[in-house]
Amino acid sequence: MKNAICIGAIALILMGQTAVYAETVLEISYALPSNYKTTQEEIARRFEEAHPGVRVELRAPLATYDDVVNGLLKARIAGGTPDVAFVGMNHIGLLAERGLAVPLDRYVQKQGGWQALGYYDKILSLGDVDGKQYGVPFAIALPVLHVNVDLVRRAGGSMETFPSSWEEITELGRKISALDPKLTGFTFQYDAWANWGLQTLIRAAGGRMDAPNGCGIGFETAAGRSALETLQLFHDKGMPAMSWQQVVQAFSSGTIGIAAASSSSTARNQAQIKTAFEYRTLPFPITSANGKLPSGGTMLVVTTPDPQKQELAWEYAKFATSPAAQTIMAQNTGYAPVSQRAVDDPALLASFYKSHPNQATALAQMSKVTNWYMWPGPNGLKIPSVIQDYVDAIIVGKSSAGETMPRLAPAVTALLPPC
Template sequence: MALLTRRATLALGTIALAAPRIARAQAPVSITVHYAQPFIYKESYDAIAAAFARREPNIQVEFVTTPNYEEGMQLILRQQATGRMPDLTYQGFNRLRLFAERGIAQDLAPLLTAEGEPAALGYAPNLLALGQFAGIQAGLAFAASNPVCFYNADLVRRAGGDPDRMPMDWDGHIALARRIEALGDGTEGMFYRWMGDDWMFSALLFGHGGRMLTEDERDIGFAGREGLESLTLIDRMVKEGGMPNLTTDAAQQAFAAGKLGMFYWTTAVLRGTIQQVGKNFELRTGPMPVIDAERGRLPTGGAAGMLTAKDPTKREAAWKFLRFSTGPEGTALMARNTGYIPMNQIAIDDPRWLGEFYRDNPLYTTAVKQVPISIPWYAFPGTNSVRVTQTIVDNTARIVEQRATPEQVLPEMAAEVRRLLPRRAS
């Protein structure tokens, strides 16, 4: 992520602070705001809402939640058909494309530029790009994450490893997992959170330098070597690393109880993991193992705020909440209450907001250090994007459950996804 210099940032911060304050709503107004994954986000949204209420006491915010991004997307699609959508919704980066292509997402660029130069408000071009689809600013990035390795430093030591010098490749991680499992007493070595969506599969694929679709999006991009090596790596985690077939909840519970050595998932769950682990063991975070040092990348997970209000008064109020939540104060509250990376450049660079926090909480810095190799979470084109995601998950399950080999799964998965892609003229 291209960062502004500190001098430039402080100057921009001064400009932003000196800018005229957004006018208050003239009369009380209530808005409905949707977000997904309350098990991760609830504390941050509650903190943001409380701070926003002090600034805008005439705007009442009512939250609606869904368990995950996929159900959040379906909620908006259903309610759009009945005209009962919330006024503002925070959607996964990989779902914004669908809303933009269907004309549901409103273009936020005019609203943002009306308040001044976006960069002066903390919206750097690379951050804005996360919410740009179909030629519009479909959303403003609220929170971003990348996959990290959570590990139990006590188990690593007992298995003969060094928590300060963790392996940098998957061979080393798999070997360490095998030694941790050998400790016995129900201890598992590793768990790679592969279910739910295609994000962690893309982490391996991008890590190999691969891509989901070809550059022109006319065909599958993962059907070659990079895709096969990604699936083979999952197969090795099971066969060589002893990875159990657990649900995410069960894996989190095992990790928090000190029965799982390494857990690979989003940095977004860091705060919750810290609370679950407590003083059970020494918790550490580390980078995802390097696969291709030159071409390897990681997916950027997270959410962006998308404006859906039609009523002018509610639309103005919802925009104010979106701006606050993605501004320096809101994004700092989000980062402190989750494990996500802040999405406002001022909050990133200005020590007033998160400088001391990162200094005092080193577990949070792993994801920030991986930002230079992070790329957008891929959004499949067309109306079958959710079915594509489920196809990838279902086929990965065949490997985790040892029902098929990577060589069998890859061509079948590619063929299934190919059938779900939009047909394009030759």
């Protein structure tokens, strides 16, 4: 009954934004259909209802955020640019640098400023490049600990005394693995796109990927070395090299005790687990007083070169990140919303999070949000794969943390544009 009331309220709010347009097609590009397809289709349908004369065409969803960006780069030369694109949070700098995203500031000023739109303050900085707003975040993913409470208890642990350090967490994972050869005690999402997993460790330790002035690397520090040492700790404690897709499947089947991974799988985990075992999420360990957490997830950018279409594309961006649409997104996916108004409103998400505490864990970490870094220059899309090779070597035991940094730092520096 509560869901029916909430859906009805959303429909009324969205329909209240009706405007009439001449027959226009708005093309949308996005990725990760397993996460977003239902939500994208629902928001597109409701936008059409609220904007008679507009037809929203969702292009065939792509596999990854990188695919969306590569499509934009190709369309710039061959034509066929979409009007709106949902890209990874880390791509906004590259899109701004290459002129693929339209600055939104003039539209926001007409609207009365960002404050009038009800977003979380910290969220907007994720779409800012050199003082201009090029993107509006749509769905926020933060790292959390996914915990099989039944396995934790079988291994002698408890949620009341759950460890807070990586050393203790991985030791608990080792005890879970010892229960049965079919069990994996602990996993970490080391293979996420664009080194998101490594960045979570570096940022949580108070470090950063680039230098403070934005020129060159900034991870050749105590925080960077600590992150690599933590990856080695995971290997030394017996963590297998499992892809993040394998982890999602194995966790929901009950064979993983603790998975440090994106909050984006929370809703899917809950739906698949049901009552098979007790499932909880916990905050990601932040190891420094000034530690932050890079936001994964997706950002909406206006990409059409047509000035008339840009106005309508902005309307779509505003609509998709409105309190009502964000409620649809959060309930369908498990990603955290960007609309504080949606979270504060009992008719939208306030009561939802009270009854879905696992999805509220990421939301409670929003004060720690920072950007998911992307390297500048022509090698911006290549550098993450270079870094990933070094990360993989530590995970499988081919290289130690101490051996890695002296090789990794110059390898990345050589691919960066000169300062």
